Amino acid sequence: MKTERLKTDILIIGGGTAGCYAALTISENSDAKVLICEKAHIKRSGCLAAGVNALNAYIVEGKTPQDYVDYAKKDADNIVREDLLLTMSERLNAVTKRLEQLGLVILKDKNGRYVTRGNRNLKINGENIKPILANAVKKLPNIDVLNRVNITDFFVKNNRINGAFGFGIEDETFYIIEANAVIVATGGAAGLYKPNNPGFSRHKMWYPPFNTGAGYAMGIKAGAEMTTFEMRFIALRCKDTIAPTGTLAQGVGAKQINSLGEVYEEKYGITTSQRVYGTVNENQQGRGPCYLQTEGITAEQDNSLKKAYLNMAPSQTLKWIESGKNPSEQNVEIEGTEPYIVGGHTASGYWVDTKRATTVKGLFAAGDVAGGCPQKYVTGALAEGEIAALSAINFVNENNSVPIDEALIEEHIEEAERFLTDNNSHFTTEQLEEAMQTVMDSYAGGIKTNYRFNEKQLDIADEKIVDILKLSENLYAEDFQELMYIYELRERLIVCRSVIAHLKARKETRWHSFAENLDYPDKDDKNFLKYVNSRYQDGKIRIILRDLVEGGTVYEHSY
Amino acid sequence: MSIAIDKDKCIGCGKCHTVCPGSLIKIGEDKKAFIKYPKDCWGCTSCIKECPVYAIKFYLGADIGGMGTFAHTEKDGYILKWIFEHPNGENSEIEINQKESNKY
Numbered sequence: 224m225k226t227e228r229l230k231t232d233i234l235i236i237g238g239g240t241a242g243c244y245a246a247l248t249i250s251e252n253s254d255a256k257v258l259i260c261e262k263a264h265i266k267r268s269g270c271l272a273a274g275v276n277a278l279n280a281y282i283v284e285g286k287t288p289q290d291y292v293d294y295a296k297k298d299a300d301n302i303v304r305e306d307l308l309l310t311m312s313e314r315l316n317a318v319t320k321r322l323e324q325l326g327l328v329i330l331k332d333k334n335g336r337y338v339t340r341g342n343r344n345l346k347i348n349g350e351n352i353k354p355i356l357a358n359a360v361k362k363l364p365n366i367d368v369l370n371r372v373n374i375t376d377f378f379v380k381n382n383r384i385n386g387a388f389g390f391g392i393e394d395e396t397f398y399i400i401e402a403n404a405v406i407v408a409t410g411g412a413a414g415l416y417k418p419n420n421p422g423f424s425r426h427k428m429w430y431p432p433f434n435t436g437a438g439y440a441m442g443i444k445a446g447a448e449m450t451t452f453e454m455r456f457i458a459l460r461c462k463d464t465i466a467p468t469g470t471l472a473q474g475v476g477a478k479q480i481n482s483l484g485e486v487y488e489e490k491y492g493i494t495t496s497q498r499v500y501g502t503v504n505e506n507q508q509g510r511g512p513c514y515l516q517t518e519g520i521t522a523e524q525d526n527s528l529k530k531a532y533l534n535m536a537p538s539q540t541l542k543w544i545e546s547g548k549n550p551s552e553q554n555v556e557i558e559g560t561e562p563y564i565v566g567g568h569t570a571s572g573y574w575v576d577t578k579r580a581t582t583v584k585g586l587f588a589a590g591d592v593a594g595g596c597p598q599k600y601v602t603g604a605l606a607e608g609e610i611a612a613l614s615a616i617n618f619v620n621e622n623n624s625v626p627i628d629e630a631l632i633e634e635h636i637e638e639a640e641r642f643l644t645d646n647n648s649h650f651t652t653e654q655l656e657e658a659m660q661t662v663m664d665s666y667a668g669g670i671k672t673n674y675r676f677n678e679k680q681l682d683i684a685d686e687k688i689v690d691i692l693k694l695s696e697n698l699y700a701e702d703f704q705e706l707m708y709i710y711e712l713r714e715r716l717i718v719c720r721s722v723i724a725h726l727k728a729r730k731e732t733r734w735h736s737f738a739e740n741l742d743y744p745d746k747d748d749k750n751f752l753k754y755v756n757s758r759y760q761d762g763k764i765r766i767i768l769r770d771l772v773e774g775g776t777v778y779e780h781s782y
Numbered sequence: 783m784s785i786a787i788d789k790d791k792c793i794g795c796g797k798c799h800t801v802c803p804g805s806l807i808k809i810g811e812d813k814k815a816f817i818k819y820p821k822d823c824w825g826c827t828s829c830i831k832e833c834p835v836y837a838i839k840f841y842l843g844a845d846i847g848g849m850g851t852f853a854h855t856e857k858d859g860y861i862l863k864w865i866f867e868h869p870n871g872e873n874s875e876i877e878i879n880q881k882e883s884n885k886y
């Protein structure tokens with residue numbers, strides 16, 4: 224098998240939103256050597272592949288960064304890191320300006336001011352937002368990009384990162400990358416739970432099915448402290464196409480109604496989790512299906528909607544066309560998705576300090592992989608990419624790199640080679656993925672149980688996930704793409720275990736649907752105005768309850 | 783949803799293969815692109831927008847309401863034209879000016 228050894232100052236894992244912006248920031252502020260490893264190709268990888276329709280996080284005129292913090296805190300019912308939210312919010316407008324300079328089209332009024340949508344959003348033409356970022360990166364001299372290289376493990380010794388291990392799925396090469404600092408920006412995790420349509424359209428999900436939680440799993444394996452995995456994200460989406468609903472709600476003012484035509488959102492509240500919960504409940508009580516009320520909008524609105532969706536979720540426009548009816552002629556049915564783990568929407572991910580340093584020395588995290596800071600969206604991911612980059616520059620200026628332990632290198636290569644040679648598994652990777660999704664769906668609060676669970680079920684879930692992890696050790700890969708699928712499955716399984724442990728540790732129900740524990744159906748402020756954190760040590764997940772970092776204070780690691 | 787590649791139109795430039803965020807498209811020995819894992823398609827349409835000869839179309843699976851219509855794009859400067867080929871043989875179109883931002 225081919226093996227290549229590379230050395231860089233700063234390794235960026237994941238050339239998505241946060242990863243690309245981190246690279247830009249480093250290039251503008253230092254001459255450190257940067258290497259981006261991206262499992263796909265930076266031109267269209269990750270969340271932004273299809274384009275986005277708005278910048279969801281922006282401080283509009285008359286509002287302050289603190290207002291944004293307050294909003295996110297309320298939406299998550301207090302379980303946020305205000306220090307992280309504030310340091311992110313303070314950068315939102317500057318990164319927006321930079322995106323515009325790079326070529327993003329932002330809608331402006333007659334006076335040249337950005338047109339806002341609601342309190343925090345900017346209207347853009349974001350179809351080509353990822354190529355814009357990728358082009359900017361390509362032009363820079365001190366940045367190398369390795370596309371189609373999937374990273375699977377960090378090299379860590381004495382809690383200090385030395386680099387990472389991965390393999391090229393097309394050049395069929397193992398990569399050993401030595402780096403002084405590493406920025407992990409691999410996004411969140413989709414595909415843990417059984418999706419809405421598990422058959423032919425199983426990947427027609429909201430979050431990219433190719434973001435498999437690699438960054439979380441690598442951190443867990445390396446003993447990094449993680450936070451708030453129990454705050455799952457469930458999106459309320461257009462049924463089947465899983466297209467976003469915000470454009471309907473905010474664009475044409477469509478209300479959430481049940482099959483009797485009653486507007487039900489006021490009954491349950493308007494936080495993200497309450498909207499999902501309301502829809503689940505209306506269905507359970509026999510008043511489904513639920514819709515966004517678009518009947519009666521104008522023909523002009525029909526056209527604008529069809530165009531808007533072609534830019535960000537074209538299957539929704541195709542669905543209107545297939546049904547032979549415009550949105551003005553039929554309400555749009557909505558449903559909750561399967562749960563995702565995504566730190567850009569909720570607060571799951573690495574436990575970081577305000578520098579976006581993780582608890583592993585030299586490892587920084589940004590974007591959906593970083594915890595504590597929900598409602599980041601595109602601009603928040605850029606802001607965190609910028610902060611992580613500046614911190615990584617400081618780090619490499621102050622620290623010398625540490626060579627990778629040869630024994631660890633051997634271990635990783637041997638493991639990968641075993642998957643490529645030992646062909647004695649009863650099961651395929653796909654079968655075990657199905658098994659995992661079925662377990663999570665049935666016992667860890669999936670769609671099947673209306674997102675609800677109890678402790679007994681969680682115990683069963685963990686037992687079964689451990690079994691599947693065991694089975695996965697014997698999987699066989701024909702080629703390096705299949706090898707990637709094995710690693711993706713195994714990283715999902717590792718993330719599943721942490722999610723289950725976190726769900727079990729929060730013995731209350733603070734967020735309906737996101738973490739609805741039937742053994743503890745009420746909120747318990749006395750005991751759970753706390754972060755549920757965890758560390759993986761000697762094969763066990765150890766839970767750590769931490770006090771909230773209150774507004775006006777900051778948390779920094781003391782290692 | 784998934785995509786279908788028209789082998790007769792494909793010139794084997796490899797652009798679709800480059801952009802697919804799931805690395806699902808491969809170039810065959812006949813130098814033509816094919817989707818190796820159709821069930822794994824996310825439906826992001828990146829490949830469709832890249833193809834210089836408009837050889838890639840997308841469709842909805844029957845499990846999410848597909849009725850047999852195929853969609854693809856053609857580009858003329860800043861105008862992105864979406865073309866829908868219906869099962870009855872008729873076509874319809876929607877044009878988008880990429881210089882303009884979305885109304886919503």
Ligand SMILES: Cc1cc2nc3c(=O)[nH]c(=O)nc-3n(C[C@H](O)[C@H](O)[C@H](O)COP(=O)(O)OP(=O)(O)OC[C@H]3O[C@@H](n4cnc5c(N)ncnc54)[C@H](O)[C@@H]3O)c2cc1C
Nearest residue numbers: 237239240241262268269270279374437567590591600601
């Ligand atoms: C469909 C969708 C629509 C959205 N719409 C909007 C919107 O309209 N407005 C808004 O503000 N926000 C929107 N968001 C949210 C926003 O896009 C994300 O929060 C943000 O882009 C996340 O950035 P990221 O860098 O963390 O992840 P990504 O941009 O997904 O980057 C992660 C990268 O890591 C790579 N990667 C993963 N694993 C590995 C590995 N093991 N090795 C190497 N590389 C790896 C991936 O391929 C990817 O390129 C949307 C999100 C989705 C999914």
Ligand code: SF4
Nearest residue numbers: 802823824826827829
């Ligand atoms: S639509 Fe997206 S995920 Fe599907 S094949 Fe094309 S590029 Fe890949």
Ligand code: SF4
Nearest residue numbers: 792793795796798833
């Ligand atoms: S982009 Fe179009 S022409 Fe080029 S390889 Fe793909 S299908 Fe063929």
